[in-house]
Amino acid sequence: MPPSFQEIEHTADRAFRIQGADLKQLFVNAARAMFAMQGTRARAKPTVTREVSVEGVDRETLLVNWLNELLYLQEVHKETYNRFEVLEISDTHLRARVHGRPGSDREKLIKAVTFHGLEVKKDRGGWHATVVVDV
Amino acid sequence: MISKSDLKQINENVWEIPRSFRADMRAPARLYAEEGLLEDALQDRSLEQLVNTATLPGIVKYAIAMPDIHQGYGFPIGGVVATKLPDGIISPGGVGYDINCGVRLLASGGTVEEVSPFLEDLATALYHNCPSGVGVHGEIKLKGAELDEVLTEGARWAKRRGYARQEDLDHTEEFGTIPGADPAYVSDRAKQRGHDQIGTLGAGNHFIEVDKVTQIYDSNAAERLGLFPGQVVVQIHCGSRGFGHQVCEDYVARFQKTVRDYGIELPDRELVCAPFESKEGQEYFRGMACSANFAFANRQVLAHNIRRSFEQVLAGKVQKWDLHQVYDIAHNMAKVEEHDVNGKETRVCVHRKGATRAFGPGSPGLSDDLRDLGQPVLIPGSMGTASYVLIGTPGSMEQTFGSTCHGAGRVMSRAKAKKTVRGERLKQELQARGIVIRAGSMSGLAEEAPQAYKDVSQVVEVVARAGIGKKVARLEPMAVIKG
Numbered sequence: 001m002p003p004s005f006q007e008i009e010h011t012a013d014r015a016f017r018i019q020g021a022d023l024k025q026l027f028v029n030a031a032r033a034m035f036a037m038q039g040t041r042a043r044a045k046p047t048v049t050r051e052v053s054v055e056g057v058d059r060e061t062l063l064v065n066w067l068n069e070l071l072y073l074q075e076v077h078k079e080t081y082n083r084f085e086v087l088e089i090s091d092t093h094l095r096a097r098v099h100g101r102p103g104s105d106r107e108k109l110i111k112a113v114t115f116h117g118l119e120v121k122k123d124r125g126g127w128h129a130t131v132v133v134d135v
Numbered sequence: 136m137i138s139k140s141d142l143k144q145i146n147e148n149v150w151e152i153p154r155s156f157r158a159d160m161r162a163p164a165r166l167y168a169e170e171g172l173l174e175d176a177l178q179d180r181s182l183e184q185l186v187n188t189a190t191l192p193g194i195v196k197y198a199i200a201m202p203d204i205h206q207g208y209g210f211p212i213g214g215v216v217a218t219k220l221p222d223g224i225i226s227p228g229g230v231g232y233d234i235n236c237g238v239r240l241l242a243s244g245g246t247v248e249e250v251s252p253f254l255e256d257l258a259t260a261l262y263h264n265c266p267s268g269v270g271v272h273g274e275i276k277l278k279g280a281e282l283d284e285v286l287t288e289g290a291r292w293a294k295r296r297g298y299a300r301q302e303d304l305d306h307t308e309e310f311g312t313i314p315g316a317d318p319a320y321v322s323d324r325a326k327q328r329g330h331d332q333i334g335t336l337g338a339g340n341h342f343i344e345v346d347k348v349t350q351i352y353d354s355n356a357a358e359r360l361g362l363f364p365g366q367v368v369v370q371i372h373c374g375s376r377g378f379g380h381q382v383c384e385d386y387v388a389r390f391q392k393t394v395r396d397y398g399i400e401l402p403d404r405e406l407v408c409a410p411f412e413s414k415e416g417q418e419y420f421r422g423m424a425c426s427a428n429f430a431f432a433n434r435q436v437l438a439h440n441i442r443r444s445f446e447q448v449l450a451g452k453v454q455k456w457d458l459h460q461v462y463d464i465a466h467n468m469a470k471v472e473e474h475d476v477n478g479k480e481t482r483v484c485v486h487r488k489g490a491t492r493a494f495g496p497g498s499p500g501l502s503d504d505l506r507d508l509g510q511p512v513l514i515p516g517s518m519g520t521a522s523y524v525l526i527g528t529p530g531s532m533e534q535t536f537g538s539t540c541h542g543a544g545r546v547m548s549r550a551k552a553k554k555t556v557r558g559e560r561l562k563q564e565l566q567a568r569g570i571v572i573r574a575g576s577m578s579g580l581a582e583e584a585p586q587a588y589k590d591v592s593q594v595v596e597v598v599a600r601a602g603i604g605k606k607v608a609r610l611e612p613m614a615v616i617k618g
Contacts (some may be wrong), residue, residue, distance in 0.1 A: 011206040014426045027505075034429045039578075055378075060404065061391050068384045075326045075377050078270060104270025107576050109338035112232040113382045113406035115387060116208030132208045134232045134380075135339055135549065 002048065005033030008018065014110070014134045019125065024086040025061070026120070026127040027066055031084040033065055039107030040080050046099035048079055049075065054094045059120040063129060066094055067113040073098070080105045110135055137182040139173070142166070148601040151197070152186060160189040165197040165539075167601050172202045172472050175589055184211040187402045191216055192410075193223020195476045195483060199535050201490050202597040203544030207231070209405030212489035212545075215538045217474065218411065220482045223300040224399070226408035227386040227423070229486040231467045234383060234423055235430035236341075236374030237308070238513040240361075240524065241438055243367045243445065244455025244481070247347045247613070250367045253448050254345070258614040260444035261343055262573035265437050266335045268618030269608060273334035275436065278463035282317040282326055285333065289428030292353035292465075293435035300460075303504040304437060306493060306511075307463040307488045309470075312432040317418060317422035322385050325422075329378025329429055335434035338576070338584055338618035341373040345571075346522060352557065354527055356607045359508050360461050368610060369458060369524060371437050374467065374514055379426035384460035386419045411471075415493045420469070427468060434463060437483050444517050464492050466541040472498075474536050485536045493539035493604050495525035512604055515592035517543045518617075519565050522610040523595045530602030539574065541605040543591035552587040553578055579618065 006017045016033045020026030036042065054069050056062030074080055081100030089094040116132040142150040145165070150173060152164040164185045168176060181204045189198035195217050206212035209228035218224050231316055250257070262525050266273055277285060285292045291312025293299040303471075304311045318326075321581050336343065348366040351357045362368070375382075390407035395416045401410065404538070409415040451454035469486045475481070494501060494510040501510055512525040520543070531537050547555070558577030561584050565572055574580045598604040 007550055009550065011181070011548055012212050012545045013208060014549060015294055020348075049205065056388070057192070057392050061388060061518065065388055072328065106269050107578060108268070109269045111339070112384050114208040114232075115228070115407070118404060134208060 004029040005036070007037065009130060013132055014135050015040070015130060017130045019096055019128045021126045023046065023100050026129065027086050027089060028084045030063060030067060030131060031070055034070065034110060035081060037108065038110055040082055041105060042081060042082050044101055046083050047101050048056070049097060049099050052096045052098055056092055059091050060063055060115060060118045062094055062118055064091060064113050064115055064118065070098065070108060071112065078102065108135065137177065137311065139177060146393040148597050151179060152182065157186055159559050160186060161192065162189050162194045163188045163197050165598055166200040166202070166204065167603070172589065172593060172597060174203050174498050175240045178546070179206040179209040181206040184209070185214060188214055188229070189214045189480065190402055190431045191224055191226065191406065191408060192399060192416065193218035195219045195481065199538070202594045203540045203541040203542055205544045205546065207488065209403055210486070210488040213540065214488045215485065215490045215535060216238060217483040217485045217536045219470065219476065220484055223411055223484055224408035225411045225420055225469050225484050226406055226486060227383050227419050228405040228407055229385065229488055230423060231488055232383040233467055234379035234465045235376040235465045236314040236424035237430060237434065237465040239371040239434045239438060239592035240461040241369045241457050242362060242461050244363045245367045245449065245453040247367060248369055249453045250449065251369050253452060253595050254614055257345065257448045258571040258573045258616060261441060261616045262447050264440040264444045265343055265616065267337065267616065269338045271335050276331060277330045282330055285432045286318045286425035287300060287316045288312055289431035290435045297437040299435050303460045306460045307431060309500065311435065313424040313427040313505040315421055316428050317421040318423040318425055320418045321382055321425045325378050325381035325385065328381050329376060332376040333433050334379060334440060335376060336373050336437065336618060337376055338579060341461060341617065343616040344370045344371060344456065344612050345614040346612055348608050349611045350609040352608065356508060360511055360524065360607065361459055362461065362608050367536040367547060369441055369612070370513065370515055371441070373437065375426040375430035376433060378429045382422045382426045385463045386422065388417065389597055400427065422495060423469060427465065431463070438440040452569055462513060464491050464513055471539065474511045475533065483536065485538070487538055489541050490538045490615050492537055493525065493531040494537045495527045495532045496528070497528045498532065498537065512539055514540060514591065514595055515542050517585045517588035518615055519570060519585050519612060520591055524606055524607060524608040524610070526600055526602040528605050531604060535603050539598045540594050543588040543594060545585040545587055546589055552584050553581045556581045556584040556586060570612050573616045575618045
């Protein structure tokens with residue numbers, strides 16, 4: 001199985017490339033990548049669950065809004081997430097359930113997810129995107 | 136990628152990418168750099184990002200890059216763009232997520248010899264009194280009306296609450312309060328994120344640093360700012376925390392549609408914008424001003440807690456332990472200012488993304504005691520290296536919309552820095568040089584290693600030679616406190 005994300009060089013901030021067989025997988029992998037880059041422990045047993053619903057004018061906006069929603073939830077609830085289920089997805093709407101644990105169990109701060117150079121693209125290998133985050 | 140042959144050398148310190156370089160440019164792009172720093176800028180996509188900003192509707196003169204330019208998102212870091220009002224745009228992505236990230240310099244009356252015996256205790260007190268790291272919250276919990284007061288009043292709120300002195304406000308950009316702030320244009324989410332973050336440093340490249348003044352270049356200016364050789368001073372680098380991040384996120388997401396509504400075509404979606412005088416542009420501006428005020432209040436409460444730490448550790452041991460504020464500057468902001476454009480005073484919206492306001496003598500917006508001197512400018516170097524105090528000049532007003540550089544500027548990615556440098560080893564090296572370190576994360580320390588940055592002295596030399604900043608003093612670190 002190919003890795004779910006690959007970190008790529010960026011001088012000041014951080015960037016990662018993600019892929020997925022379908023949009024659901026792409027969005028799950030994007031969330032995994034973002035939390036992995038914050039240093040979240042992926043194997044910790046989840047004890048909290050949050051329902052998430054996000055809108056966007058297109059796929060790129062939906063992806064940014066999804067990831068920023070998770071940054072918002074982790075900060076206001078002082079939680080860290082490590083399991084992600086995308087229940088429904090279209091180009092403009094997403095419904096998901098995320099699981100994690102109380103506490104700020106992260107080494108790194110991601111301030112926000114940006115639109116810089118962002119394109120959600122499909123080819124024969126599946127869906128791809130490269131995401132730049134402000135750190 | 137842009138190559139050196141695409142640039143025309145204007146003079147020793149200035150390079151230009153002409154408007155003909157790309158069909159969508161609305162103005163040329165100018166870079167302040169000498170040969171070495173130009174080579175650094177050519178290594179990543181920062182100049183391409185600079186060219187992208189030259190396409191913004193309403194841009195006047197040039198898209199400008201400072202010698203500490205490096206690749207960011209949307210704007211390059213170290214970028215300055217002014218748009219002519221009323222028709223020019225304002226861009227939330229151009230200001231960035233950490234709205235009013237900035238630097239404050241406090242100066243004690245104590246000397247290195249007096250303070251050094253207590254430096255370890257002082258660093259520990261600062262680490263405890265100024266919460267840092269990921270997910271931290273402060274002692275102050277703001278609700279409803281009081282949070283709105285912070286958003287509209289900034290440092291003035293802090294003064295009413297006993298966290299500031301009048302001299303602090305006098306020596307803060309915009310006197311610590313950006314006018315036009317309106318909490319109605321800030322989401323509840325931003326308020327939820329920010330309500331317990333006042334007085335916190337956060338993580339990443341934010342820090343508190345105890346420094347010593349090692350060199351004075353302009354004795355008159357130094358004396359006016361209360362700086363002398365051997366003096367112990369403190370720098371704070373931080374911004375508007377989760378509050379500002381959320382405000383930027385809200386507007387960048389919303390403006391994805393706004394640009395379509397206004398028929399604005401852009402080379403990068405992070406550059407989304409709206410005409411400044413439009414409903415959307417004004418709403419962002421009012422929300423951005425709230426974030427800027429939040430950041431001024433944040434640095435003010437941190438300054439209060441730094442004074443408290445100095446008192447706890449040094450009172451009764453060092454006679455002049457108290458700290459006066461030299462200045463506080465913003466380096467991520469959009470401001471409405473008047474500047475000379477083609478010989479005519481013109482109202483413009485100046486975006487500074489990783490660039491510092493550097494108003495020269497006689498400029499409006501300076502307190503009475505600084506008006507004839509010019510605005511103090513604070514340029515922190517990378518961890519373990521020198522920092523500089525400058526003052527604004529007539530040259531910065533003529534050339535760069537009253538702006539100059541903001542720091543050293545990165546050359547190495549965080550991922551590579553972590554592979555190249557071990558945090559624990561770096562800490563030992565800095566300690567061997569007598570620098571006290573209090574850091575929550577060793578990998579975070581490695582990411583900020585001096586090798587990951589340009590040489591700040593080289594950057595400052597360029598702005599000094601170009602006449603967009605005048606050197607006053609050099610600082611070197613004694614203690615570094617970070618998350």
